[in-house]
Amino acid sequence: xxxxxxxxxxxxxxxxxxxxxxxxxxxxxxxxxxxxxxxxxxxxxxxxxxxxxxxxxxxxxxxxxxxxxxxxxxxxxxxxxxxxxxxxxxxxxxxxxxxxxxxxxxxxxxxxxxxxxxxxxxxxxxxxxxxxxxxxxxxxxxxxxxxxxxxxxxxxxxxxxxxxxxxxxxxxxxxxxxxxxxxxxxxxxxxxxxxxxxxxxxxxxxxxxxxxxxxxxxxxxxxxxxxxxxxxxxxxxxxxxxxxxxxxxxxxxxxxxxxxxxxxxxxx
Amino acid sequence: xxxxxxxxxxxxxxxxxxxxxxxxxxxxxxxxxxxxxxxxxxxxxxxxxxxxxxxxxxxxxxxxxxxxxxxxxxxxxxxxxxxxxxxxxxxxxxxxxxxxxxxxxxxxxxxxxxxxxxxxxxxxxxxxxxxxxxxxxxxxxxxxxxxxxxxxxxxxxxxxxxxxxxxxxxxxxxxxxxxxxxxxxxxxxxxxxxxxxxxxxxxxxxxxxxxxxxxxxxxxxxxxxxxxxxxxxxxxxxxxxxxxxxxxxxxxxxxxxxxxxxxxxxxxxxxxxxxxxxxxxxxxxxxxxxxxxxxxxxxxxx
Numbered sequence: 001x002x003x004x005x006x007x008x009x010x011x012x013x014x015x016x017x018x019x020x021x022x023x024x025x026x027x028x029x030x031x032x033x034x035x036x037x038x039x040x041x042x043x044x045x046x047x048x049x050x051x052x053x054x055x056x057x058x059x060x061x062x063x064x065x066x067x068x069x070x071x072x073x074x075x076x077x078x079x080x081x082x083x084x085x086x087x088x089x090x091x092x093x094x095x096x097x098x099x100x101x102x103x104x105x106x107x108x109x110x111x112x113x114x115x116x117x118x119x120x121x122x123x124x125x126x127x128x129x130x131x132x133x134x135x136x137x138x139x140x141x142x143x144x145x146x147x148x149x150x151x152x153x154x155x156x157x158x159x160x161x162x163x164x165x166x167x168x169x170x171x172x173x174x175x176x177x178x179x180x181x182x183x184x185x186x187x188x189x190x191x192x193x194x195x196x197x198x199x200x201x202x203x204x205x206x207x208x209x210x211x212x213x214x215x216x217x218x219x220x221x222x223x224x225x226x227x228x229x230x231x232x233x234x235x236x237x238x239x240x241x242x243x244x245x246x247x248x249x250x251x252x253x254x255x256x257x258x259x260x261x262x263x264x265x266x267x268x
Numbered sequence: 269x270x271x272x273x274x275x276x277x278x279x280x281x282x283x284x285x286x287x288x289x290x291x292x293x294x295x296x297x298x299x300x301x302x303x304x305x306x307x308x309x310x311x312x313x314x315x316x317x318x319x320x321x322x323x324x325x326x327x328x329x330x331x332x333x334x335x336x337x338x339x340x341x342x343x344x345x346x347x348x349x350x351x352x353x354x355x356x357x358x359x360x361x362x363x364x365x366x367x368x369x370x371x372x373x374x375x376x377x378x379x380x381x382x383x384x385x386x387x388x389x390x391x392x393x394x395x396x397x398x399x400x401x402x403x404x405x406x407x408x409x410x411x412x413x414x415x416x417x418x419x420x421x422x423x424x425x426x427x428x429x430x431x432x433x434x435x436x437x438x439x440x441x442x443x444x445x446x447x448x449x450x451x452x453x454x455x456x457x458x459x460x461x462x463x464x465x466x467x468x469x470x471x472x473x474x475x476x477x478x479x480x481x482x483x484x485x486x487x488x489x490x491x492x493x494x495x496x497x498x499x500x501x502x503x504x505x506x507x508x509x510x511x512x513x514x515x516x517x518x519x520x521x522x523x524x525x526x527x528x529x530x531x532x533x534x535x536x537x538x539x540x541x542x543x544x545x546x547x548x549x550x551x552x553x554x555x556x557x558x559x560x561x562x563x564x565x566x567x568x569x570x
Contacts, residue, residue, distance in 0.1 A: 002384075002386055002387075007386065010379055010386075010390055011390075013376075013379075013390075013394075014389065014390050014393035014394065015393075017393050017394050017396065017397060017444065017447075017448070018393050018396065020397070020408055020409070020412055020444065021396065021397070021400075021408075023412065023419060024408050024411070024412075027411070027417065027419075032417060076303065077303045077304055077307055078304075080300045080301070080302075080303055080304070081300065081301055081303065081304035083300050084297045084298070084299075084300035084301035084304070085301065087297075088293060088294065088296060088297025088300065088301075089290075089293070089294065089297065090293075090294040090295075090297035090298045090301070091294065092298075093297070093301070096301060096304065096305055096308065099308055099312070099313070100304060100308055102312075103308070103312050105554070105555065105558070106312075106316070106551060107505050107526065107547065107550055107551060107554060108505065108507075108526075109505070109507070109526045109529045109530070109547050109550065110316075110319060110547035110548065110550060110551045111311075111312070111315050111316070111319070113319055113322065113529070113533055113540055113543050113544050113547055114314075114315035114316075114318035114319040114322060114544070115311065115315050116533075116540075117318065117322070117540065118310075118314060118315055118318060133307075133311060134311060136307065136311075137307055137308075137311035137312055140304065140307060140308070144304060169296050169300075194399070194401070197401065198400070198401020198402065198403060198404065199401070199403075200401070200402065200403035200508045200511075200512075201507050201508060201511075201526075201530075204511075204530075205530075205533075205534070216401060216403040216404060216407075219407060220403065220407060220512060223407075223410070230414070230416075232411045232414055232416055232417035233417075235407055235410065235411050236408075236411050236417070238407065239404055239407050239408045239411070242400075242401065242403075242404040242407075243399075243400050243404050243408075246399040246400055246401065246404075247396060247399050247400070249399070250395075250396065250398075250399035251392075251396075254392065254395075
């Protein structure tokens with residue numbers, strides 16, 4: 001199908017896409033003036049990163065805590081919500097579903113300005129919990145939609161026969177339906193993790209205490225540390241630390257993720 | 269839906285053999301939907317109402333609410349000297365990005381359309397940048413473009429020094445980050461076109477270009493529409509890439525609307541009222557843009 005000239009051309013294109021990532025990985029350990037790694041190859045830039053202000057450990061911890069809380073809240077809320085929307089009829093069901101999807105239509109900035117005030121009133125200013133709750137809200141349209149489809153594609157007989165056997169709705173959900181909607185849960189969890197790990201503008205607006213910043217914000221701030229002089233080596237190291245979990249997760253789950261798209265969740 | 273009497277009566281009469289009475293089932297449904305409802309109310313509906321109120325109030329970042337002042341925030345924003353340049357730049361950026369990004373994504377999707385080991389490698393290469401966060405990608409390109417660390421230093425080009433260069437450098441970053449994602453969406457559409465259609469076109473003597481123009485493109489309409497709407501929306505709300513790469517510079521030439529909102533609220537402005545007014549205007553612009561796109565894309569179909 002692909003003859004040699006076409007292989008060279010398309011391969012060149014692929015390299016163009018891979019180049020920035022490869023370059024950042026190599027540059028972060030290569031010698032460079034104005035960074036901690038001046039002579040020879042090594043991990044000097046990563047040491048700079050490790051010792052920056054509160055230490056990279058603190059920022060990694062913040063990012064991990066926010067991401068895990070967001071994943072947990074998103075999974076819990078969308079699992080219960082998807083179940084409700086797919087298998088129950090109740091007054092206000094369609095309205096609630098539409099309002100949940102409407103979150104997609106509203107710019108982040110439009111919501112963050114009032115949320116900044118609102119979180120203060122709730123006593124959640126400058127808190128990782130508040131940040132995770134807001135990030136969960138941003139995930140709900142996709143997560144609820146995905147879980148509703150997942151529950152709707154489970155054969156009705158499955159839950160009905162469980163209930164005939166005497167299971168309540170909660171036990172039916174936990175023991176019969178959760179295994180059936182597992183692929184949906186994995187997709188929702190992966191998206192929630194990537195979104196929370198990478199989000200920039202939400203913590204930029206909501207978090208001002210530098211010890212509570214997630215990693216993207218810390219790496220971005222690190223650039224302005226020394227009067228106008230930017231430590232590019234440390235920035236490259238920061239990018240590598242930020243990108244690594246995402247790329248690994250992506251490659252590990254690629255089959256699942258690409259097939260999920262291809263199987264037609266978005267068709268029609 | 270009303271859950272009133274008729275069912276209740278028949279239930280009491282024992283005429284219904286459902287697993288649970290309809291009213292109880294509705295209550296159970298509500299109980300499962302309650303967390304969603306709480307989240308939506310507290311973190312979405314309440315902020316929307318609040319931003320409306322803030323937009324017509326004199327509301328300082330530290331001072332808080334100092335009473336109504338409508339429509340001062342809106343007129344102040346519209347008269348601000350950087351308002352129209354920011355609107356114009358955001359529109360220009362949206363058009364440039366959407367055209368280039370979707371064109372390239374379509375090309376990539378056509379290249380990797382058929383499954384083989386080689387296209388599998390190509391797909392993965394094009395998709396890997398999509399795994400990165402936009403902020404991480406922006407920081408990466410910040411180092412890639414900087415004269416001190418750039419591997420392109422020998423070219424002697426200033427990537428972010430002039431308004432035009434800054435715009436194109438940012439577009440390059442966005443294309444790199446998102447081309448694979450849109451390629452995937454278009455690939456879904458391409459796989460939905462049955463082989464029979466291509467076979468029929470071939471039998472009718474259609475060439476490669478004719479097949480693409482008169483068969484593939486029309487049948488991809490709904491996928492292209494989805495990509496266009498996503499891309500226009502994302503570009504109209506651009507923030508991270510400009511905040512990290514150019515800080516709106518040089519000379520405020522790459523200031524986008526969301527950056528202006530941020531600046532009003534936190535970066536020197538300390539005026540949440542004006543920020544709220546501008547974000548309401550942005551919301552309205554986004555809704556209008558999406559309605560127009562839905563109309564336009566559906567209109568052509570009929």
